[in-house]
Each structure stands twice: as structure tokens, then as C-alpha cells.
Amino acid sequence: MRSQIVLSRLHVLSRILATPRICRSPTTASYVPLRLSSESSVVTINDVTKQLKKPKHPELVPVGYLSEELPQSMLKHLRWLLQKDQLGQDVFLIGPPGPLRRLLALSYLQLTKREVEFVTLTRDTTDTDLKQRREIRGGTSFYHDQNAVRAAVEGRVLVLEGIEKAERNVLPVLNNLLENREMQLEDGRLLISSSRYDKLIQEHSQEELDRMNLVRVDEDFRVIALGLPSPPYQGHPLDPPLRSRFQARDVSSLPYK
Numbered sequence: 001m002r003s004q005i006v007l008s009r010l011h012v013l014s015r016i017l018a019t020p021r022i023c024r025s026p027t028t029a030s031y032v033p034l035r036l037s038s039e040s041s042v043v044t045i046n047d048v049t050k051q052l053k054k055p056k057h058p059e060l061v062p063v064g065y066l067s068e069e070l071p072q073s074m075l076k077h078l079r080w081l082l083q084k085d086q087l088g089q090d091v092f093l094i095g096p097p098g099p100l101r102r103l104l105a106l107s108y109l110q111l112t113k114r115e116v117e118f119v120t121l122t123r124d125t126t127d128t129d130l131k132q133r134r135e136i137r138g139g140t141s142f143y144h145d146q147n148a149v150r151a152a153v154e155g156r157v158l159v160l161e162g163i164e165k166a167e168r169n170v171l172p173v174l175n176n177l178l179e180n181r182e183m184q185l186e187d188g189r190l191l192i193s194s195s196r197y198d199k200l201i202q203e204h205s206q207e208e209l210d211r212m213n214l215v216r217v218d219e220d221f222r223v224i225a226l227g228l229p230s231p232p233y234q235g236h237p238l239d240p241p242l243r244s245r246f247q248a249r250d251v252s253s254l255p256y257k
Contacts, residue, residue, distance in 0.1 A: 034075040036111075043111055045079040050086060052113050053220075060115035060156065062106040074104070077251065081108045081224075084247050090178055090223040092163070092246035097233070101226045101251050105159055114222075117151035121162040127173045132186045143187040148177065152191055155218030163227040164235030171242055178245035181217045194219040 037044040041052050055061050070078070081104075084091050093101040109116050119130065132143040151158040166174065177183050181193035190213055192200075197216040200209060225246060230237050 034072055034079060036070060036075060036078070038111060043082070045075060045082055048079055048082045048086065050082055050112060055113055055115050056154070057115055060117075061113055062110045062116055065103060065107040065110050074107070077104050077249065078108055078111065080249055081105075082112075085112070085222060088219075088222075089247045090225070090245060092225040092227065092243075092248040093251045094227055094229055094248055095251035096253070097228060098253075100253065102159075102161065104251060105224045105226060108224075109157055115154065115156040116159055117147040117156050118159045118161070119147045121160060121166045121170070123165055123167060125166065125170055127170055128186075130170065130173055130177075131183065134186070143185070145185075149183065149185065149191070152177065152181070152183065152217045152221045153215060155220035157222045157224060159224050159226065161226045162235075163225045164230045164233070164238065166236065168236075171239060175239075175242050175245065178223060178242070181221070189213040189215050191215050191217050193217055 032046070034046050043050050043052060081091060093104060095101050106116070108114075119125075128146075130146055130148040132145055132149065134141055135144050136142075145153075148158055150156065160174075163174075173183065177191075181191070183191040185191065192214055194216055197209070197214065200214070223246075227238075228235060
């Protein structure tokens with residue numbers, strides 16, 4: 001009986017030894033490092049390419065955030081942002097406290113030469129801070145467009161930092177802007193999406209649309225939200241309708257190498 005067990009074990013051992021060893025894992029063998037190629041009119045990260053437009057206001061394009069040699073982890077994030085930008089989707093960068101999320105967003109905007117409008121959300125932020133403020137100049141009262149309105153009309157990127165701190169009265173404004181690209185302004189104008197505006201311009205003249213106070217939201221308008229996971233950090237959990245408007249990505253600490 002023992003001899004049969006020994007022979008069986010020897011047979012199994014001989015088959016194991018006869019199997020050729022794998023020098024490296026399939027994951028390592030198929031790994032292809034990301035490469036960044038940036039020119040004056042095009043940016044390419046491996047298989048993702050984006051045509052660049054000349055900014056109307058170069059002073060609004062971030063500078064000084066990109067380094068000459070980017071780590072692979074940073075290139076993965078930039079490639080993901082490039083994909084979502086090509087698809088016309090808004091993104092939500094979530095991660096622990098620190099400057100990494102802001103650095104990643106501004107690095108991408110510098111890479112793609114996009115103009116930026118920055119809004120920091122706090123508990124005191126109201127819908128007026130996103131829409132328009134009434135100002136008095138020379139004894140005359142008028143409405144001044146805020147960052148979100150300027151970004152939508154001019155086709156810039158709106159960076160919202162601290163979105164987990166947004167109060168309930170601000171969420172409907174953000175949700176309507178993200179989902180429908182619409183916003184009702186205090187001066188009577190109505191921002192509408194580019195696709196809807198282009199359909200109306202085929203049926204009505206430009207003067208008629210101006211009389212209806214309709215303003216076209218540029219098709220290049222994008223939103224990058226920066227926030228902390230809540231819980232465990234302080235803040236309000238994002239409502240499901242607002243959360244579904246974003247393509248989220250977890251941004252953890254970058255490696256030292």
C-alpha cells in the first residue's frame with residue numbers, strides 16, 4: 001500500500017518537473033508603458049489622441065504644473081481624463097486630502113491648453129455664487145456673470161473644488177448644468193445646450209433667439225469636480241442624481257519613483 005502511494009507521488013512530482021517554467025508572468029509580459037507625445041496642435045497618450053484648439057485667452061491656461069518626466073501613475077490618470085474629455089463627459093476626482101487632485105486637474109488643462117474657471121465650494125456658497133452677482137457701477141445696477149456662467153458660454157473647463165461641501169440649495173443648479181447644460185440666470189437669460197440651440201437656429205433667426213434671451217452653451221464646456229470621500233471625511237454624501245452625472249476616478253498618492 002505504501003509503495004503504491006510513493007509511486008503515485010513520484011509520478012505527480014515527475015509531471016510537475018516536466019512542465020516548463022514560466023520566466024515571467026503574463027501581466028508583466030503584456031505590460032506596455034504609457035508614452036506622452038505633445039505637439040502644438042495635438043496630444044497623444046498611447047492610443048488616445050486629442051486635437052488642440054488655440055486658446056482665446058492664454059492667460060487663463062494653467063502653467064507650471066507639468067514636469068518633464070511624468071510617472072506612469074500620472075500618465076494613467078491623464079490618459080483617463082483625455083478619454084473622458086473626448087467623450088464629452090464630466091469627471092469627479094476623489095481622493096484623500098492633499099493637493100494631488102488639484103495638481104492632476106491643472107496638469108491636464110496645461111497639457112491640453114484649456115482655459116479654466118475655478119470655484120471653491122463651501123458651506124456658505126449659494127446659487128448666486130454660481131450664476132450672477134448684482135453690482136453697482138456709476139450709480140447703475142447690473143448683473144455680473146460668475147465663473148460657472150463664463151465657463152459654460154466661453155467653452156472653458158469649470159473646476160469645482162470641495163463638492164462634498166455643497167449645500168442642498170446649490171445641488172439643483174449643478175445638476176441641471178451637468179445633465180442638461182441649462183441654467184436660468186437672474187437677468188432673464190437662459191443657458192441651453194449647444195445641440196438644442198443649433199436645432200432652434202435652423203427654425204428661427206439669430207435675432208429671434210436673442211429676443212428670447214437664449215444663450216448657447218459651448219460644446220467644449222466641461223466640469224472637473226474635486227472632492228473627498230464622505231464619510232469618512234466631513235461633508236455631505238453626494239445625492240445619487242448628482243453623482244450619476246460624473247465619471248469618477250479614485251486618485252490616491254503617487255509613488256516616489
